[in-house]
Amino acid sequence: MSRNIIITGANGGLGSAVVKKFLAENYKVLAVDRSGSHLGFAEGNTLFELHAVDLTNEAACETFVQEAAALHVNIDGALLLAGGFAMGGVDTTDDAAIKKMFAINFETAYHMARPLFQHMLQKGYGRIVLVGARPALLASAGKDMMAYALSKSLLFKLAEMFNATAKGTNVVTSVIVPSTIDTAANRESMPDAAINSWVKPEQIAEVLEFICSEKGSSLREPIYKVYNNA
Numbered sequence: 414m415s416r417n418i419i420i421t422g423a424n425g426g427l428g429s430a431v432v433k434k435f436l437a438e439n440y441k442v443l444a445v446d447r448s449g450s451h452l453g454f455a456e457g458n459t460l461f462e463l464h465a466v467d468l469t470n471e472a473a474c475e476t477f478v479q480e481a482a483a484l485h486v487n488i489d490g491a492l493l494l495a496g497g498f499a500m501g502g503v504d505t506t507d508d509a510a511i512k513k514m515f516a517i518n519f520e521t522a523y524h525m526a527r528p529l530f531q532h533m534l535q536k537g538y539g540r541i542v543l544v545g546a547r548p549a550l551l552a553s554a555g556k557d558m559m560a561y562a563l564s565k566s567l568l569f570k571l572a573e574m575f576n577a578t579a580k581g582t583n584v585v586t587s588v589i590v591p592s593t594i595d596t597a598a599n600r601e602s603m604p605d606a607a608i609n610s611w612v613k614p615e616q617i618a619e620v621l622e623f624i625c626s627e628k629g630s631s632l633r634e635p636i637y638k639v640y641n642n643a
Contacts, residue, residue: 415460417485418625419478421445421468421525422495424452426596430614431492434622436460443481443488445495445525468495468521478528490540490625491529493522499561506559514560519567526586530575533584540625541575543568545588545636569636576634587624587635591617592643610642 418435422428423444429451435442436458444452444463455461467473482488497517501510526541533539546565548555555562568588575586593599595611617639623629624637 415439415441416489416625417441417443417481417487419443419445419481419488419491419525419529421466421491421493421521423463424448424450425494426451426598427591427594427614427617428494431494431618431621432461434615434618435625438622438626440490440625441485443485445477466525468524469516471520471524474524475528478525478532482532487536487538488529488532489538490542491525492542492621492625493525494544495521496544496565497561498558500558501561502557502559510560511563514564515567518561518564519571522568523571526571526575530579530584530586534579534582537583539584540629541572541584541586542621542624543572543586543588545569545590547590547592547638547640550590572636573634583630585633585635587632587637589617589620589637589639592640607643612639612641612643616641 418440420428420431420442423432424446432442432444432452433454436455441460445466447465449463452463464477466477499514522543529541545568546562548558548562549565572586572588591612593611595608595613600608620637620639
């Protein structure tokens, strides 16, 4: 019987590679994004569903999780990949910039993670994966992207709190920390960068599948720094 996985940000450069990997491994994928323009490979696959959910709307996320759980009984994993990025040091990082990044990177994850975490606790099993960022761990890297780094830093604390709450159960929240991801958008915005040192979406997808598989069943409170050589 296939495991049921929710993937937000599914149509992005990372998300589409993750969807492809999980379908190849026979997971039931509930993809969440505003578009499926990069997911044509999944068309007609009985293990694939595409849902448009407003991740900034707490009630919409809760309704989606409740309906998915009612239909599929168990939601075994959730890969919360949606988010955004912005540059800006202290001189340009005003209240509006902080709130924007908080909404994009923390609220979109929390709105989905909260009902999923409660569902998984009730069922006794689940894997939630959040996407952190190296600038959230290193002040020297985060000082020029302050709002982004601050919003991402909250995800590490959220994972700690979820894992403390779930201690002694088989519900685990992980954080992956990629370096620069080799996507078309990043190549376009940084044409002179050392692309060979970046981490590929397919490499991150391998890590995510490991987390959600039986191979990763013994892991607790993990943070995965997927940097390659960047």
